[in-house]
Amino acid sequence: MLFLDEAVIAAVSGSGGKGCVSFRRERFIPKGGPDGGNGGMGGSVIAKATGKLYDLSDYNAKKYFKARNGVAGGGQNCSGANAEPLVLKVPLGTIIEDCESHEILADLVYEGQEVTLLQGGMGGKGNRHFATSTNRAPRMAQPGIPGQEKRLKLTLKHLADIGLIGLPNAGKSTLISRLTMARPKIDSYPFTTIVPNLGVMTFSDESTLVIADIPGLIEGASSGRGLGHRFLRHIERTELLLHLIDVSCDSSCDILEDYRMLRREMAAYSPELLNKPHMVLFSKMDLYDPTQRDVAALRSALEAEGVASLPISAKTGEGIDEFEKIIFEKCRNIRRFGQEARIPSSDSEEDQIERREI
Numbered sequence: 621m622l623f624l625d626e627a628v629i630a631a632v633s634g635s636g637g638k639g640c641v642s643f644r645r646e647r648f649i650p651k652g653g654p655d656g657g658n659g660g661m662g663g664s665v666i667a668k669a670t671g672k673l674y675d676l677s678d679y680n681a682k683k684y685f686k687a688r689n690g691v692a693g694g695g696q697n698c699s700g701a702n703a704e705p706l707v708l709k710v711p712l713g714t715i716i717e718d719c720e721s722h723e724i725l726a727d728l729v730y731e732g733q734e735v736t737l738l739q740g741g742m743g744g745k746g747n748r749h750f751a752t753s754t755n756r757a758p759r760m761a762q763p764g765i766p767g768q769e770k771r772l773k774l775t776l777k778h779l780a781d782i783g784l785i786g787l788p789n790a791g792k793s794t795l796i797s798r799l800t801m802a803r804p805k806i807d808s809y810p811f812t813t814i815v816p817n818l819g820v821m822t823f824s825d826e827s828t829l830v831i832a833d834i835p836g837l838i839e840g841a842s843s844g845r846g847l848g849h850r851f852l853r854h855i856e857r858t859e860l861l862l863h864l865i866d867v868s869c870d871s872s873c874d875i876l877e878d879y880r881m882l883r884r885e886m887a888a889y890s891p892e893l894l895n896k897p898h899m900v901l902f903s904k905m906d907l908y909d910p911t912q913r914d915v916a917a918l919r920s921a922l923e924a925e926g927v928a929s930l931p932i933s934a935k936t937g938e939g940i941d942e943f944e945k946i947i948f949e950k951c952r953n954i955r956r957f958g959q960e961a962r963i964p965s966s967d968s969e970e971d972q973i974e975r976r977e978i
Contacts, residue, residue: 623816625776625854627679628719631738634662634687634703636764639744642695643757653756655697656746659764663687663703665738669728673711674818676774687738690764693746700743708737713779713857719771729779737772741765775853778816780832781951783855785886786864787837787878791903791934793817795864796833798934799944816854823948832858837885852889859951861898867915867931868907876918897950900929901943906936 637659644652665687685708691700710716716726716737726735744762751758784792800819817833834851855861863882865875879900886893900922902908902915908931919929930946932939 624676624680625816625851627676627774628683628771629679629774630684630769630771631665631706631708632684632686632769633665633706633738633740633767634689635767636660636662636741636743637690637692637700638763639746639749639761640693640695640698641747641759641761644696654747654751654758655695656748656761657693657695657698657700658746658749659693659743659762660690660700661702661743662690662740662764662767664705664736664740665708666705667708667710667714667716667726667728667735667737669712669714669730669733670709671712671731673709675711676714676776678709679774687740687767689767690740690743692764693743693761697746697748699746702743703740705736705740707734710774711776713777715775715777717773717775719773725772738768738770741767777856778818778832778854779830780818780855780858781829781860782821782831782947783858783861784831784833784864785837785855785861785882786903787866787882788835790864790866792833792864794934795901795903795932796831798937798940800831816851821944823944827948829947829951837882852886852893856890856893858896860947861893861896862947863898863900864903865900866904867902867913868904868909875913876921879922898927899946899950900927902929902931903934905931905933905938 639659640656642654642656644655646652665685685706687706688703690703693700710728712729712731714726714728715724716728716735717724725737728735742765744764747758747761750760784796786792796817796819799821816835819831819833821829821831823829832854834854837852863879865879867875869875883894902918905915908915915931919931922929928946930939930943932943934940
């Protein structure tokens with residue numbers, strides 16, 4: 621199945637209907653005067669976010685979208701019908717940009733959120749609007765205003781609370797399948813994950829966290845090696861990053877250097893990613909050989925750098941319960957801190973309490 625997180629389309633709003641030139645002609649009513657109606661308004665182009673879509677594959681084959689034109693006005697002061705708006709449904713987290721001006725027109729993150737991208741043209745006025753004391757039989761009407769046309773770039777950035785990062789075959793897909801109902805492809809060879817996967821993790825208090833598993837990164841991803849780093853956009857909105865490191869790999873590998881390499885590749889994509897809260901997970905502990913490497917020493921080295929870590933096994937469940945408690949608390953604290961940071965310190969204590977309650 622094709623996964624699409626970028627698309628460029630052309631969108632055109634409808635033109636307004638033209639006004640009507642008409643004169644009242646009824647028996648026993650001579651010189652009835654002008655009665656041309658107005659044209660209807662053209663359809664606008666609206667973008668609407670929906671959680672029922674997960675990518676932009678709907679915009680792969682079809683690239684041109686045009687709203688209907690307004691209906692022309694009629695006689696007897698009949699106005700033309702307005703055209704229905706054209707609604708472009710997009711997944712949550714879609715950013716819409718004008719290809720010409722590079723202006724961000726919309727960033728749709730809430731279910732049902734709508735933004736009018738292109739306004740439909742106004743309908744023209746009928747000849748009844750142009751009657752004056754000196755021109756009682758005007759034979760003119762306005763044409764409808766043409767619709768607008770734009771080339772739009774749609775970019776999807778998934779909305780997730782937690783992002784999983786690691787080398788290919790580090791165990792990210794196995795972990796997300798253990799924590800959620802997501803069922804990504806899992807195999808023993810690298811790059812089994814070639815598109816981002818999302819899963820929803822549910823806790824005992826019925827609160828939820830969305831986890832994003834992105835394809836594995838390798839050294840040089842910033843210059844296009846492997847799958848490159850284009851999928852890193854899907855963790856830009858996350859609150860917590862989890863670095864998975866495979867403890868079962870060859871003992872000659874410096875797995876802490878692998879972790880630092882991942883951080884360098886992330887910095888090459890966006891330095892802001894390095895400012896996000898993160899922790900390290902030593903995965904595949906079911907295959908751990910103490911004679912190959914010392915996990916306790918690795919954890920101490922990371923702790924000296926101020927980085928929390930935890931050994932886990934998604935296959936046997938080792939460390940999973942502790943891991944769930946840790947990420948639940950971390951994400952709750954991050955959200956609480958973010959909410960407090962948005963409250964201006966200049967407000968009174970009563971105002972701050974009122975804001976929190978709202």
